Amino acid sequence: PKSENAWIFAKSNAVQAIGVMSFAFICHHNSFLIYGSLEEPTLKNWSQVTHMSVSFALVISVVFAACGYMTFTGYTEGDIFENYCRDDNLATFGRFCYGVTVILTFPLECFVTREVIANVFFHGNLSTVFHVVVTVVIIAVATGVSLMYDCLGIVLELNGVLSATPLVFIIPSACYLRLSKERWNHSDNVISCLILVLGVLVMAVGFVMTVLHPQECSHGKEMFYCSPSNVSLHNSTLPP
Template sequence: FFVVTLHCFLIFQLNNEEGTTLIPPQKVAGEQRGSMISASFNFINSIIGSGIIDYSIILLIKGGNLSGTNSYQSLVQSTFGFPGFLILSGLQFLYPFIAMISYNITTGDTLTKVFQRIPGVGPDHILAERHFVILLSTLVFTLPLSLYRNIEKLGKVSLLSMVLTLTILVIVIIRAATFGPQIPPTENAWAFAKWNAIQAVGVMSFAFICHHNSFLIYGSLEQPTLANWSRVTHISVGSALVISAAFAVAGYTTFTGYTQGDIFENYCRDDNLATFGRFCFGLSIITTFPLECFVTREVVSKVICSRDLSKAEHVAITLFIVAVCTSVSLGYDCLGVVLELNGALSATPLIFIIPSACFLKLSPGRWFQGENLIPTILIILGLFVMITGLIMTGLYPQDCSHGVEMFYCADANISSTVPPV
């Protein structure tokens, strides 16, 4: 209800401001601009790989207009000076970087089970080893895609990711109807909120954010006006809202209290339909990874180089980012804790605190009056979620299945018409 309300308010606000023009980003020589369709696919891919956009994107747009800036970094620097710029840059680097780690963890967990459905590939086979699968996917797919200099070139890749996402959604809905009744019930599975709900808010913050690359995708538009950006936002938010809500309902309805951080860890290994879903999910995650790498590299170039990167610098920084990210993901495999930490530590400030703080400093009037009321509430909410979420994650980390077959799979009847991959 909260997300739907914010979505409707977002559309109302942007429709009222479609005549406003943001300061156009500087176009780099030789850089290609993309269409609204390409930008929409990139934005939806970012939102679904990294979640749903919320009200604070309005504050970013308004803040950009009030300060005469055209990026998240320049908005914060003009509002809070260089210290604010450094804090934002650190968070903007940390969020997509941890996201890439989570994507690698998901790839390792997911594709190893896919490969084990190939005849002759058992638990001891090299293709069933998550470390090898992560390295293979990095070298063959994510690194080459991450080396692109122009984000518009990922538009077709993002379209593929969208098609895969819709396929996965159909599979999850089918399994909710066919496999859900076989899962043992859990006590208080439908309670509105439990003691660890704050940790869930952190995970949702991780899922909802796309602020770190909103200006970047806005800048890829062929005609970067607020009217065009408004249309891209409507398409992206509406699509992502429906898809994410459907995933949430179908996934939790199936497994309730047994739901894992990676929902495909809940499905049994001999489920052919789920195996096909895992394959689509792994490929979708691989195609989302480069978008986050674009952001981390952009932050590094702005903070360290303060200019456009040369080809050699571009390759070197990309290799370093991907190498460190892959190294961390090889040593840690608990997805739930990664999502919780990223949500509380980096996503929450980027969503709730910083955009609201910038708007309040730029906007006249008292904090708790008029249009300043909602930003003030968002700051208070963000601080509470950030502090409480970090404490709860440290004291009560989420359990992980670590690739172990779920207990209910021993007696489950999950015949499928989909042949083994």
Template sequence: ANEEAATLIPLSGNPGESRRSMISATFNFINSIVGSGIVGLPYALNQAGLPFGLLLLIAVGFITDYSIILLIKGGELSGTNSYQSLVQSTFGLPGFLILSALQFLYPFIAMISYNITTGDTLTKVFQRIPGVGPGHPLADRHFVIILTTILFTLPLSLYRNIARLGKVSFFSMVLTLIILIVAIVRAATLGPEILPTEDAWTFARLNSIQAVGVMSFAFICHHNSFLIYGSLEKPTLAKWAQVTHVSVGSALFISAVFAVAGYTTFTGFTQGDIFENYCRDDNLATFGRFCFALSIITTFPLECFVTTNVICNQELSRYKHLALTTLIVTVCTSLSLTFDCLGVVLELNGVLSATPLIFIIPSACFLKLSPGSWLQGEKLLSIILIVIGLFVMIIGLTMTGLFPQDCSHGVEMFYCPNANVTGTAPPV
């Protein structure tokens, strides 16, 4: 939930503040990476197989690390200080339009995933309230999505100054750490009670490419790179490389722990939203659901701010901002009501928008701006990343269309005490 929530910590600007600026930048970068996509990572391991999924997760982490550094190198070569200006300087108006479309698509689909997750998680939270059960409005995911949109996400999205929303960054980070602790505790206490599925420890599975899409969604942070780079005291590529390595490495460790904890608990039963796997009467999981729902509700407006800014990159009047924001939130909410499975949304956002933003565009910019032969050094590696990115996009989109993943939204899993009352999710 923190993809757009990174808030730069003010620096004094004194020459002796270089180390502090690097620590601050590292914190902000970790915060911008570890977000809502983390709850889909156990599902990614379910798609790819645990051993191969972990290898893919590490690979995506390394590629993210490398492409972020390439992005800043491209900025240095072109004399630009933002992702948009870099692409426009390198590929002109067509490149700028493609990037703008991707930068709109990513947060827009992310908002849809936030609404789906809000409906999934809060319905189970509300059902812990006495008197709220199946058939009650608060147990209806469509009603909950519409209610939270009207009461929270739309009003917060109408703020015209994003700085007023920036304080959610640290708050969301704390909530994410709480969710991580919940997953670890339940892996130790609930995991032994659920028999692993027959192919739980298979090395690799057919849907590995779709898993890369989910992982790419979780790791994308390139839109914040120039902003955080500029926060360094006397920024250099050497400092930036150090900040990037520590930040991405830390985020990779947190993500891997969460993914493994979630998957080993439920193995082949793992769903796109890991909280759908926990039982309705699990109080610790209910607390985790509440924390996660609160985190994404407060981050939704930040994603909405990005979409409005991409559509109209200028100061809007109060009434135009009201109309545009309301339209975006309404369309987003309407689409989120038509999807039950979070995994499909994460896969689509990963292969359609996150993959080109991570794999393809930074590499293409560096290729065009850097002198020398394309068949040596970093330029050859950039070509490899572009090929990998195109492969993931084409195969991932095809696999998602041909083999959409099922989910058992709102149904108690068979291992839950009340499964015989609320229905049983069929074993995978």
């Protein structure tokens, strides 16, 4: 379906999109664990792994985003599966594959969260009992939050501006400036300063925009073009 001004992207909510895109590439919290899991943890191997994986993720993200938006234009939902009708078997299979991906990814995120909790509150040592308790609490909290809200778009936006933006832009730049022996206005630190300022602006403006103008959500309802009358009308307008 076509929508008005679908290809005009210079809008006020573009800042929220930066947060979502940042969230798609966030992997900093897994970096140390992945580096330690390499058979030969050298800088060369680490560089190859990171560049190949991020490039592969970039290609997949661009292809899916472009195809999804070109199909539904201005009606594109935060969760692209919300745009497909319930009787679309291929979309149902896609939902199944996405669910499997989440199931396989969640343990890795749970492991990182548990590791942080263990290091901060238990000095890095968890007994068997606390290991089980912390794991159950993490899973219960994550599951409870996911069941309370059914709109993926605003969740990605908030995660992007509050979590991804600091991890991608703010914290690395601040650490680099803190460890640098030169002054902040030195030529070697200019890029880091710009990235730091950009990250702060994206986080602040993105959060305000997300709260004031949250992304629309269908709340599980089928889109208007999925009704039999609209499908019949659409098919009748197609050339023979």
